[in-house]
Amino acid sequence: MAGPPHCCAVTVLLSLALLALLWTSEACLETAWNSGRMDADQQLQVLTIAPSQDGGCTCCAHCHYRPRCASLSFNSATSECELYSSVASYSTLQPDYARQWSYYVMPGRSESGQFCRQDSDCTASGDFCRGRFCTSLDKVTCRTVAETFGSIRHYAVEPPIFGWIDGKEISVVCWMTLSGKGYTNILWSVNGFSFSFSTLMNYDLQPQIGARSILHLAEFLRESETNPSYHISVWSVTGGIWTELLSYEAPRDEPVLQLAPRANSWLNHRRHSIVHWNVSMLWMPYSAPTLLTINRDDGQTTAGAMARTDGLIEYDELWVSMLE
Template sequence: MKLFVCVWIIGYMFGVARACLDIPEYYGGLDSSLVIGASTLASPASSCNCCGLCHQDTACRSFSFRPDTGECTLYNRVGGYGELQRQPAGSQVTQFFFMPSSSGSDEFCRSDSDCVTPGDACRGRICTSDPTVTCRRAWERNGALPDHRYFGYLDGQEHRLYCRMQGQYSGATLLLASHNVPTDGVAWSADNVLYKLHPRDGYPSEAIDYSILRYADLIRDSMSGSTYEVFMIAHEYQGEPTVVQKLTASRSLTLIGTELVPLSGGQFQVNPTLAYDDGWLAFPYLINDPARSELYTTINSRTSYLTWRSVVTTGGDLLWPLNRPRATVVLYIRE
């Protein structure tokens, strides 16, 4: 309804029907170097009024608007991650909009028709010729972006991704969030361990059961270089502190294989090294055994010790690191 009203107002005022576009969840403004005008609109004002001002200025390509103060700021570019000063979750007050059919490479978009550079398409809400868009793509343009959900593009489809941008993660993409009790009423199984979204909205989060493991190799292969990084995080539980471990792996290693690849084989390194890693740690792999409750593990064993490093199970506590009960274990990839 809001979009329709804005289109009608702008069409009535300027003889056009070009709605100002937004991207859900992207709040904030652009770098101050792109500002071409700023004003405080009299109450009651809305983003439609600010959109009207942008239409009046032939140099305007995007704008931000604060509903609580009426602040309207115009910019001379659509902008992208490199210019976005995104507000973190919990502080999202500044709305951001851009003009259609005005986006250069690496700038925001809603459809292919927004992209003006030959060869570009709208993938993960940015104009690009790249076939894959992940969290690292956003981080490389702007290392100050907050941890949050971002749009990505995997295997020809748009996806919302959860990204850890800050600290050692530097644009890591959440691949898996596993809990000892199903968060959506649907237990883990061999049928969903590679792909599991919340049935309500599919939004990624560490707080819900989530898996896009089926895209692990695609994300890994979207960059070159001899290695890639995997972060395993076991959240605090029953007095056990949060543990974070980084695995630096040969790019030939897969996160969705069924072969046991031990640490001692030299195909990956870990930091920090935890107790018993030398003898008991393997690269994450899938368990293809219907008789077992474990579906995904990092244990260097095919025997009864398999339970000791269970990352995803069909039921019961997770055990990670070695034989330490956990309620939540998550896995990120930084290609």
């Protein structure tokens, strides 16, 4: 996995000792969340960097010079520099949506559950850097984060986080429920976006367009758990109003996607009153324009269509998420 960008691209006029430390270290690399700060009880020191210096680099240098400093935040607006005695986790980092506080970690300081950049950052035996935090788990999803940290609802709605799925790091979009469950989004479709057969299965996050798919990982997610069933939730967005159209559980050995409608194998399901068609589990018609639908009777109508080659769906947006 390639490392995130360095904190500073140029050196500043520090003492030769500090410069030597900077040149010989991997200090001050961005981590899973590169914007935020920690609570005051984690602070080792608070500094104000002189305007004549490169503030971010100087703040990094001060942290590297102190053996107990594990991470730091620098405020680009106020030139404040905060040095911390530990590395943040999802539960201890305070997100900064104004993006004035940049957060960095020092190498080799991360305990279990704390942010990291690479395996060598993790101090606990058996831990690896997966989903950009140290863990011994071989899979990291939104469900993992929710069950490990309780929830991350103090972050933005559907915050993009890093997962570790099928041996690779991947950006995931989460839906964290009030009850503390973590759903991993596997499809985000927007009215007007034309999917193809290839992009339906794998399409990188495009927030300016409003379309994304990691459906190619759906069966891996299903097969990676041992409990007897899995849960799918389908939400629509129209005029900013979110509505859960369909929710269902299915036996663990039932594929997430098939080539025919299915309505007799799910364990239970719940559909909203606005749904005006007979519902099915997710299935993929043989031919375009509809590529994915939850309509049991008609695989080509826009009613129940999740993704189409002509971009026509009945809602502004559709979200398909999996409790895995």
